[in-house]
Amino acid sequence: MEKITDFKVDENLRHIAFIMDGNGRWAKQRGLDRPEGHKVGVKVFERVANTCFDWGVEAVTFYAFSTENWKRPPAEVKTIMSLLSFYIDKCGDDLIKRGVRFRMLGDKSALDAGLRKRIDSIEQRSKHFNKTLNVAINYGGRDEIIHACRLLAQSGEEINSESFSRALYTEDCIDPDLVIRTAGEKRLSNFLLWQASYAELYFTDVLWPDFSDDDLKNAINDFYSRRRRYGGL
Numbered sequence: 238m239e240k241i242t243d244f245k246v247d248e249n250l251r252h253i254a255f256i257m258d259g260n261g262r263w264a265k266q267r268g269l270d271r272p273e274g275h276k277v278g279v280k281v282f283e284r285v286a287n288t289c290f291d292w293g294v295e296a297v298t299f300y301a302f303s304t305e306n307w308k309r310p311p312a313e314v315k316t317i318m319s320l321l322s323f324y325i326d327k328c329g330d331d332l333i334k335r336g337v338r339f340r341m342l343g344d345k346s347a348l349d350a351g352l353r354k355r356i357d358s359i360e361q362r363s364k365h366f367n368k369t370l371n372v373a374i375n376y377g378g379r380d381e382i383i384h385a386c387r388l389l390a391q392s393g394e395e396i397n398s399e400s401f402s403r404a405l406y407t408e409d410c411i412d413p414d415l416v417i418r419t420a421g422e423k424r425l426s427n428f429l430l431w432q433a434s435y436a437e438l439y440f441t442d443v444l445w446p447d448f449s450d451d452d453l454k455n456a457i458n459d460f461y462s463r464r465r466r467y468g469g470l
């Protein structure tokens with residue numbers, strides 16, 4: 238796959254969020270089991286994250302596992318969880334070398350205690366870095382909003398847009414400017430419901446395991462062709 242090295246974003250595009258859809262279809266098209274699509278999907282996730290940082294994007298967010306994904310066949314859930322676990326084990330040193338902060342978005346309570354501990358550890362080790370990699374695991378936008386309401390109710394803090402944003406899993410992370418969804422569906426599927434309020438949405442038929450640097454560049458160029466008005470004129 239062609240790597241594009243001579244491309245840069247500007248300050249209008251600081252955060253890109255990805256809905257990585259189409260792993261199952263990609264595998265099926267090749268006569269493989271669905272988990273095989275997820276295995277390739279992880280490699281694409283790592284490449285796309287690094288490409289974004291190389292091009293000057295400050296924050297990237299990837300939707301890896303939703304609160305609804307537990308309904309999938311147990312073998313598929315197990316594969317995704319073990320891919321996540323494997324990634325968490327090996328990503329630490331590389332993220333630190335690259336100056337990237339890792340943050341998990343989602344409800345950690347349903348995760349295996351060992352995995353949770355390793356996620357906490359990489360979050361702690363990397364928390365002073367400026368670039369951000371958010372991975373949404375056991376994440377749902379509605380669940381996140383309810384979680385934030387509970388936190389604010391418990392703390393008694395005044396509720397306003399700023400305090401609410403800070404109480405979300407994304408905490409102080411800037412909102413996404415662009416949300417990219419692969420594999421043809423045109424919906425947010427409970428992803429970053431609060432944070433994506435003003436994001437530009439980009440949908441492509443390309444399946445996630447096929448998503449290339451060129452596809453990313455096309456999405457970014459499409460973003461630059463739009464005028465963001467934030468409700469103004």
Ligand code: FPP
Pocket residue numbers: 257258259260261262263275278279282299300301302303306317320321324372420
């Ligand atoms: C959507 O494709 C993909 C997912 C629900 C899981 C994505 C997870 C990964 C790529 C692995 C995560 C691991 C890390 C380290 C980020 P789908 O299965 O819904 O595809 P389909 O719509 O074609 O069935």
